[in-house]
Amino acid sequence: MNADKTWTFPRLRESDIDPGPYLGKCAPIVRLLYRTALMSDGCWIWRGAKDGHGYGEVGFLGGTISTHRLAYTVLVGPIPQRLELDHLCRNTACCNPAHLEPVTHLENMRRGIGNQNHGKTSCPRGHAYDEANTYVYKNGRFCRSCNRAAQARCKAAGRTT
Numbered sequence: 837m838n839a840d841k842t843w844t845f846p847r848l849r850e851s852d853i854d855p856g857p858y859l860g861k862c863a864p865i866v867r868l869l870y871r872t873a874l875m876s877d878g879c880w881i882w883r884g885a886k887d888g889h890g891y892g893e894v895g896f897l898g899g900t901i902s903t904h905r906l907a908y909t910v911l912v913g914p915i916p917q918r919l920e921l922d923h924l925c926r927n928t929a930c931c932n933p934a935h936l937e938p939v940t941h942l943e944n945m946r947r948g949i950g951n952q953n954h955g956k957t958s959c960p961r962g963h964a965y966d967e968a969n970t971y972v973y974k975n976g977r978f979c980r981s982c983n984r985a986a987q988a989r990c991k992a993a994g995r996t997t
Contacts, residue, residue, distance in 0.1 A: 865910050867894050868903055872931060879930040880907070890928040907931040920944055 871884040882892025882903045892903030904921055911933045915921060919938040923930055939947070958964050959979035969980045 865906065868906055868931065872903075877925065878932060879925055879927050879935060880932040881927070881929050882931055886929060892929055892931055903931040904928075904936055908933045908936050912936075922947055 867884070868882075871882060872880045873883055875881055884903075885893050887893055887902075893900045894903055894906060896906065904923070905915065908915060908921055908931075916938050918940070920941055921936045922939045922944045923935060924937055925932075925935040927935075956965065959982055961979070961982055963969055963979045963981040965977065965979070970977050971980060971983075972978075
C-alpha cells in the first residue's frame with residue numbers, strides 16, 4: 837500500500853456495495869464517497885474526473901458540480917452568498933469539508949499559492965514599489981521609473997508610445 841494512502845474512504849467490503857458500471861446512475865454524494873481516497877494528512881482526494889485546475893467534478897442535474905462544493909453543501913450546509921471555498925490544505929482535489937473555509941474572493945486570492953507578487957516591495961529592476969513610484973492599471977501595478985525609461989527609449993528611437 838502507498839505510504840500516503842491509509843485506506844479508501846469509505847471502507848466498504850465487496851459484499852456491501854459494488855455499483856460497478858452503474859456508478860454513473862447513483863446519487864452524486866454516493867459517487868463522491870465511492871471515488872474518494874482518505875489520505876494520511878486528512879485530505880479526501882477525489883479519484884474521478886477533474887477540471888483543468890485539478891478540482892474534482894461530478895455530474896449533477898444535467899451539468900457538473902465541483903466535488904468540494906458538493907461535499908461542503910451536503911455535509912456542512914449551504915455556501916454563504918458572495919463567498920467561495922478556500923482549500924486550507926492547498927490541495928484542489930481535496931473534498932474534505934474540514935479542509936474548506938468559506939472566504940471572500942479577495943481573501944482566497946491573498947492566501948493562494950500564485951499570489952507571490954503581492955509581497956514584492958520593488959520592481960524587477962530594483963525600483964521601490966512605493967506610493968510615489970507606483971501606478972495601478974487594469975489590476976496590475978507598474979513602476980513609474982521603468983515606464984519613464986521605456987518612453988525615453990521609444991522617443992530616442994523615433995517611435996511614439
